[in-house]
Every structure is written in C-alpha cells, then in structure tokens.
Amino acid sequence: MADLQAQFETAVAESKQLPEKPDNMTLLKIYALYKQATAGDVDGKRPGFTDMVGRAKWDAWNELKGTSADEAMQQYIDLIESLK
Numbered sequence: 249m250a251d252l253q254a255q256f257e258t259a260v261a262e263s264k265q266l267p268e269k270p271d272n273m274t275l276l277k278i279y280a281l282y283k284q285a286t287a288g289d290v291d292g293k294r295p296g297f298t299d300m301v302g303r304a305k306w307d308a309w310n311e312l313k314g315t316s317a318d319e320a321m322q323q324y325i326d327l328i329e330s331l332k
Contacts, residue, residue, distance in 0.1 A: 274331070278328070279305055280305070280311065281321075281324040284309060294310075
C-alpha cells in the first residue's frame with residue numbers, strides 16, 4: 249500500500265509537468281481518478297445546469313463510483329505514464 253501511495257504521489261507531481269496539456273476529456277479523467285483515490289465516492293448533489301464545469305467534473309467522478317482507492321490510484325498512475 250505504501251508503495252502504491254508513493255507511486256501515486258509521484259504521478260500527481262508529474263501530472264503538473266506534462267510535456268503538453270491534455271485535452272479536456274483526459275483532464276476530467278485525471279481529476280475524477282484523483283478525487284476517487286483521495287476522497288472516495290462522490291457525494292453531494294450534482295451541480296446545477298449553470299455550472300457546466302462543476303457538472304462535468306461531478307459526472308466524471310460519479311462514473312467511478314464503487315472504484316477502490318487503490319484501483320483509482322493505479323489507473324491514475326497508468327494514465328499519467330501514458331501522457332509522458
């Protein structure tokens with residue numbers, strides 16, 4: 249577990265130094281995997297129609313509902329590695 253946590257923290261740092269900015273769908277996936285790994289399942293109400301960015305983030309995170317923190321961390325690490 250500690251090893252996965254260390255790899256995850258390294259990937260988080262590397263995500264801020266990618267050679268080029270990922271497209272919006274990839275950014276949403278990065279956000280959702282990070283939130284799932286660090287905070288667990290999404291809670292609270294879905295943002296309203298006027299908050300399109302918040303709504304997209306909430307939807308992306310909600311798609312990962314039930315994914316374990318370890319699994320989300322591994323998917324995050326793999327995604328960042330593929331973007332390098």
